[in-house]
Amino acid sequence: MKFDTPAGQNPIDQGRVIGIPHDRIDGAAKVTGTAPYAYERHDAAPNAAYGWIVGSAIAKGRIAAMDLRAAEASPGVLGIVTHANAGKLTKGSMNTAHLLGGPQIEHYEQALALVVADTFENARAAAALVRIDYAPEDGKFDLAAERLNGVIPPQGFGGPADTKAGDFDGAFASAAVKLEQTYTTPDQSHAMMEPHASIAAWNGDKLTLWTSNQMIAWGVGDMAKTLGIPKENVRLVSPYIGGGFGSKLFLRADALLAALGARQVGRPVKVAIARPQIPNNTTHRPATIQRIRIGADKDGVIDAIAHEVWSGDLPGGGPETAAQQTRLLYRGDNRLTAHRLVTLNLPEGNAMRAPGEAVGLLALEVAMDELAEACGVDPVELRIRNDVQYDPEAGPQRPFSSRKLVECLRAGADRFGWSKRNPRPGQVRDGRWLVGMGMASAFRNNLTEKSGARIGVDGQGRVIVETDMTDIGTGSYTIIAQTAAEMLGVDLDQVTVRLGDSRFPVSSGSGGQWGANSSTAGVYAAAMALRAKLAEKAGYPADQAQFDDGLVRLGNQSQPLAALAGGQGLWAEDSMEYGDLDKRYAQATFGAHFCEVGVDMDTAEVRVRRMGGAFAAGRILNPKSARSQVIGAMTMGVGAALMEALDVDTRFGFFVNHDMAEYQVPVHADIPDQDVLFIEELDDKSSPMKAKGVGELGICGAGAAVANAIYNATGIRLRDYPLTLDKLLKAQAA
Amino acid sequence: MKPFTYERATSVEAAARAAASVQGARFIAGGTNLLDLMKLQIETPTHLVDVNRLGLDRIEKTEEGGLRIGALVRNTDLAADATVRRDYAVLSRALVAGASGQLRNKATTAGNLLQRTRCPYFYDTRMPCNKRKPGSGCGAMKGVSRSLAILGVSDACIAQHPSDMAVAMRLLDAQVDTVDATGARRAIPIADFHLLPGDTPHKETVLKAGEIITSVTLPGPIGGTHVYRKVRDRASYAFALVSVAAIFGKDGTARFAFGGIGAKPWRTAEGDAAAAQGAQAVAEATLAGARTTHDNDFKRPLVEKTLASLYRQQEARA
Numbered sequence A: 001m002k003f004d005t006p007a008g009q010n011p012i013d014q015g016r017v018i019g020i021p022h023d024r025i026d027g028a029a030k031v032t033g034t035a036p037y038a039y040e041r042h043d044a045a046p047n048a049a050y051g052w053i054v055g056s057a058i059a060k061g062r063i064a065a066m067d068l069r070a071a072e073a074s075p076g077v078l079g080i081v082t083h084a085n086a087g088k089l090t091k092g093s094m095n096t097a098h099l100l101g102g103p104q105i106e107h108y109e110q111a112l113a114l115v116v117a118d119t120f121e122n123a124r125a126a127a128a129l130v131r132i133d134y135a136p137e138d139g140k141f142d143l144a145a146e147r148l149n150g151v152i153p154p155q156g157f158g159g160p161a162d163t164k165a166g167d168f169d170g171a172f173a174s175a176a177v178k179l180e181q182t183y184t185t186p187d188q189s190h191a192m193m194e195p196h197a198s199i200a201a202w203n204g205d206k207l208t209l210w211t212s213n214q215m216i217a218w219g220v221g222d223m224a225k226t227l228g229i230p231k232e233n234v235r236l237v238s239p240y241i242g243g244g245f246g247s248k249l250f251l252r253a254d255a256l257l258a259a260l261g262a263r264q265v266g267r268p269v270k271v272a273i274a275r276p277q278i279p280n281n282t283t284h285r286p287a288t289i290q291r292i293r294i295g296a297d298k299d300g301v302i303d304a305i306a307h308e309v310w311s312g313d314l315p316g317g318g319p320e321t322a323a324q325q326t327r328l329l330y331r332g333d334n335r336l337t338a339h340r341l342v343t344l345n346l347p348e349g350n351a352m353r354a355p356g357e358a359v360g361l362l363a364l365e366v367a368m369d370e371l372a373e374a375c376g377v378d379p380v381e382l383r384i385r386n387d388v389q390y391d392p393e394a395g396p397q398r399p400f401s402s403r404k405l406v407e408c409l410r411a412g413a414d415r416f417g418w419s420k421r422n423p424r425p426g427q428v429r430d431g432r433w434l435v436g437m438g439m440a441s442a443f444r445n446n447l448t449e450k451s452g453a454r455i456g457v458d459g460q461g462r463v464i465v466e467t468d469m470t471d472i473g474t475g476s477y478t479i480i481a482q483t484a485a486e487m488l489g490v491d492l493d494q495v496t497v498r499l500g501d502s503r504f505p506v507s508s509g510s511g512g513q514w515g516a517n518s519s520t521a522g523v524y525a526a527a528m529a530l531r532a533k534l535a536e537k538a539g540y541p542a543d544q545a546q547f548d549d550g551l552v553r554l555g556n557q558s559q560p561l562a563a564l565a566g567g568q569g570l571w572a573e574d575s576m577e578y579g580d581l582d583k584r585y586a587q588a589t590f591g592a593h594f595c596e597v598g599v600d601m602d603t604a605e606v607r608v609r610r611m612g613g614a615f616a617a618g619r620i621l622n623p624k625s626a627r628s629q630v631i632g633a634m635t636m637g638v639g640a641a642l643m644e645a646l647d648v649d650t651r652f653g654f655f656v657n658h659d660m661a662e663y664q665v666p667v668h669a670d671i672p673d674q675d676v677l678f679i680e681e682l683d684d685k686s687s688p689m690k691a692k693g694v695g696e697l698g699i700c701g702a703g704a705a706v707a708n709a710i711y712n713a714t715g716i717r718l719r720d721y722p723l724t725l726d727k728l729l730k731a732q733a734a
Numbered sequence B: 001m002k003p004f005t006y007e008r009a010t011s012v013e014a015a016a017r018a019a020a021s022v023q024g025a026r027f028i029a030g031g032t033n034l035l036d037l038m039k040l041q042i043e044t045p046t047h048l049v050d051v052n053r054l055g056l057d058r059i060e061k062t063e064e065g066g067l068r069i070g071a072l073v074r075n076t077d078l079a080a081d082a083t084v085r086r087d088y089a090v091l092s093r094a095l096v097a098g099a100s101g102q103l104r105n106k107a108t109t110a111g112n113l114l115q116r117t118r119c120p121y122f123y124d125t126r127m128p129c130n131k132r133k134p135g136s137g138c139g140a141m142k143g144v145s146r147s148l149a150i151l152g153v154s155d156a157c158i159a160q161h162p163s164d165m166a167v168a169m170r171l172l173d174a175q176v177d178t179v180d181a182t183g184a185r186r187a188i189p190i191a192d193f194h195l196l197p198g199d200t201p202h203k204e205t206v207l208k209a210g211e212i213i214t215s216v217t218l219p220g221p222i223g224g225t226h227v228y229r230k231v232r233d234r235a236s237y238a239f240a241l242v243s244v245a246a247i248f249g250k251d252g253t254a255r256f257a258f259g260g261i262g263a264k265p266w267r268t269a270e271g272d273a274a275a276a277q278g279a280q281a282v283a284e285a286t287l288a289g290a291r292t293t294h295d296n297d298f299k300r301p302l303v304e305k306t307l308a309s310l311y312r313q314q315e316a317r318a
C-alpha cells in the first residue's frame, strides 16, 4: 500500500481500541520474568558455551603480538576467536569501526578476541590470560583542540550538512538585538538496562541469532555482509529488548563474536558485553560544540539565525546533527546551519535517543532564554512570536503537515502555573533552596519508514500479527495489537502479536521515533488486505463490509471471522510505503517543557522539584505507553542537564567513567512529579494512523528547561553541560 | 575472576589463623566490595575465609557506657538500631546516606571501613595505578580526578576514601577491635587505623595479615546536635563529593569530620578548635595542606560552603 495522499476517514478513526490507555499486553510476562531476553534463551540453545570479550587496552595502533597459550590452557576453554583465525570479515555497512579489531586497532576496548569456555567463569578467567603486546600510535581525542580541523561531513540521516536561506551575515549585522554564544555538550552513554547480548547457533551454513536488536533487517544485512554469507542464511530473533536508545540499532560485537565463536567451537555460544565494556566498546552520543547567533528586533522577533555545530568521530563516521531543529523551529528570513566533523580516535559516535535535537535544543533553547531576557520578553511569549507555520528555509510553499507548538506553549504554561514565575533571577527562596522556573520548546522531526506485516485470522477467530518490528520497552506489542483489533473489529485480548523475528515481514524497526507510527501503518496495510479477503469470502463488497464484534457485516447480514477463516486460517501480507508527502509538507512533533528547580544556596546542588509539559504528536495511539515514553525521556533530559557525561582521558583516549557507579543517570530520588498533557491532533499527512512519533520528543528541550530554571533560580548562566555544582560554584566566584 | 578456594570459619581465632596461613587469603563479609573487585581482577585472593557466621553481629553496651558494634552488623541494622539513633544519630545518618537499600542490607561494619577507593583508574586494570599495581604510576593525577582527594594525598596517589560510615566513626572517636592469628587482641583508635598513601598507596590500614576485625567500639555518647551532610551530583546512590559529619555542642563547641576529600576519613584538631569562629575558620584550618587538581579544586570552596550551610542550620535551630 502506498501512502501518497492525505488520509481520509478510515477504520482507525473509530477510536474503539486505538487511543485508549490500555495496559501493556506483554506487561504480565515482563514483571513475572517469563519474557525471556536474549541471554536467557536456554530453551532455544540449552548447550550454549560462554564467550567473554577481550577489549583493546589502547586507543590506536596495532597488535604487535598476541600470546594465547596461557588462555588456551586455562580450564574449560573451548576456543579463542581473533582476527587471525576468524576468516575474512567485511565491515557492516552501518558500522564505522570493525566489530573485531586486529591487527589494526581503531579504538579503546575494541574487541580483539573472544574467549569461549564451558562456563561463564572459565571464559572470564581465561580472557584475563590473553597476552597482547601493542604498538601504539598517537591519536586525536580532544574535540575542542581539533575544532579548526573540521570538514564538511557526508550526508546522513540528518539531511545536508549545511543549509542557508537569505543573507544571514547582513541581517545579523544590522539586527537591533544580537545574541552570540557557544555551548558544549559532552559524550553520553545510552545506559539502557539490558546490556548487548546474543546467543548464536549454526545449523550447517545457517546461522540463528537470539539477540537484542532494534532493527532486525539491518542486523541481518550487516551480519550477512560481515561474514560474507547470503542474507537467507541468517535468522535474527529479538522479541524482547531491555532498552536500546539507539545503542542496539546496529550489529554489535556481541552478535558477531557469538557467531564466530559458535562457528569455531561447533556449538552455540552466548556473549554479553559486560557493563564496564559498554561505553568504550559500543557507540555513544558524541560531544558537541555549538555556536548560535540570533539577530532579532527589539520585540524579539527573529530576523537572522545561525547554528553551527562541531562534533567528532572515527574516520568514516558521521556528525551529531545538532542544528537540525534550527532549520524548522523558528521564523527568520535569514538563516544558516552548518555541521563540521573532526576526526577523533575515541570509540564510535552514533545515534542516541533523538540524535541531533536532544543536544541541539540544549543549546538553542538556552539561547532563546537569553534572547528573551535581552529583549525583556517572556520566554513563552518569545517563542509564540517566533512561531512559523511553514518550513522557514523553503518558504510558505512547504507548510507543516500539522504544527501545534503555540497550543503546547499556552496549555503547558497554564497547567504549570508559569505566570507565577518571577522573571528576575535569584529572587525566590524556599529555606536553603533558591527556586527558579524555566521552559523550553520541544521539537523532533517526524520520520516515516516503510513497514510490513502479515496478519491472519485463525479458526477460533483469533487475530495474529507477525512483523519483524521490535518492542524496546516502548509498547509496540500493545499498539500493534490495538491497531489489529481496531481494523478487524475484535477485542484486544483476541489478538496475538509476534515481533522481532527476521522470518516475519520487514518492518520499520525501532529508531528515530518512527517505529510506532510506521509499524502500525504497516499493520494497517496488511489489515486492509485481510479485510478485502474476508469480505470477498463473505461475498460482500470490500468497501461496504463492516468489522465489529468478531463479525463481518453488510447491512443486517453478518458472518463470524472464525467461520470465514476456516480451519486453515486466512492470511494477508502487505507493507506501507510513503510517497512524497514528507517533501511537500514539513513533518515534525512539538511540545513545551516547564521545570522548577531548587539550587542549594551554599553547595549549589541542583534538584528538580517539578516538571510538566504539553506535547502534540498526532494521534496518541495509547496515552499510557506514550506518557511513559515522554516521562522517561524527560528523565533523560534531566540527566543530560545535570549529570550525564562520559569523561574523556585525552592522553589514553578513552572514556574513564565506564560503569554505572561513575556514569551517573538520574535515580528515583532525582525525579519529582512529572505532568504530561497531550494536545489533540490528527496528522493526516503522516500516515493513515494520523499519528507521529512520540518516543523521543520528551527528551528534546527537557534539559534546556532545567538549565533555564537554574538561571532563573540563581542568575548564573552555564553553557557547558552537564551543569554540575562545581561549575556553578566557579561561575559564582568569578 | 581467578579461581579461589573458600572456607567458612567456625571461630574468630580459627578465621584469623586460616587467613594468616594461606598466602593471598582474604576475609569475606557482605562481599559487596570484594566480589566486584574480584570480578575485575583488581583483587585476586587465592582463598576466601567467610566470617559471616561467627556471631559478630551483635550491638551491645560496654561497661564504660559506650557501644560495641559487631564487625558483621549490617549497615541497615546499625542505622536502624534504637540506641544508635538516639545516642549516635550522626552514625545512623551517615549510614543511610550511603549506597542503596539493597547494598546496605549486605554491607557490614568492618567491610564498610575497609572498602576501597572509587578512583576510576583503580577500576581499569589496563591503566597505571600505584595502588593497584605498585610502581605503575598514577593515572588519575593528570587525568580525570574530579572525585578524588585533596587531603592526605601524595605524589603516588590521590585516591579518596569513599565511606560515609567511616566519617561518622572518625567523628565519634571509635576504636577498631581486632584479633590476630596468634590470638592477640588490639584496639586501634580509628584515627590510626587507615594509612595515608605516602609512597605505598597499596597499604591502606594497619591490619596485619590474618588480623580480623571483631567489632568497632564507640565511647559514651556525645551530646549535641548530630548532623551528616553529603553533597553529591544526584539525590541518592552516589558517593560524596564532600561530606561533613558534625556534632554541635550547646556551648559553641563543635567537632567535624569529612568525607570525599581525604585519603582517609578526615578530621583535624585544628578544625575542631576553630569551631567557635565559624565555617570559614573551620574550613581554613581543615584544608591546611590541601593539594588539588584542575578537576577537584572545587572541593576547597565546597568544604567551606557545606560548613556554612551547617552553621546556618544550627543557628536556625538555636
Ligand SMILES: Cc1cc2nc3c(=O)[nH]c(=O)nc-3n(C[C@H](O)[C@H](O)[C@H](O)COP(=O)(O)OP(=O)(O)OC[C@H]3O[C@@H](n4cnc5c(N)ncnc54)[C@H](O)[C@@H]3O)c2cc1C
Binding pocket: A661, B026, B027, B028, B029, B030, B031, B032, B033, B034, B035, B036, B051, B071, B072, B097, B098, B099, B100, B103, B106, B107, B108, B109, B110, B111, B112, B113, B114, B115, B162, B163, B164, B165, B211, B212, B213, B214, B237, B238, B239, B240
Ligand atoms: C554501587 C555501590 C555504591 C556504594 N555507595 C556507597 C556510598 O555512597 N557510601 C559508602 O559509604 N559506601 C558505598 N558503597 C560501598 C559499600 O558500603 C561497601 O561495599 C560495603 O560497606 C562493604 O561491606 P561488605 O561487608 O560487603 O565488605 P566485603 O566486600 O565483604 O569486604 C570488604 C573488605 O573488607 C574485608 N573484611 C570484611 N570483613 C572483615 C573483618 N571482619 N575483618 C577484617 N577484614 C574484613 C574484606 O576482606 C575486604 O577486603 C557502595 C558500594 C557499591 C557497590
Ligand code: SF4
Binding pocket: B117, B119, B120, B121, B122, B128, B129, B130, B131, B132, B137, B138, B139, B140, B141, B148, B156, B157, B158, B159, B201
Ligand atoms: S589516585 Fe591512587 S588509586 Fe587512583 S590511579 Fe592514582 S594511584 Fe591509583
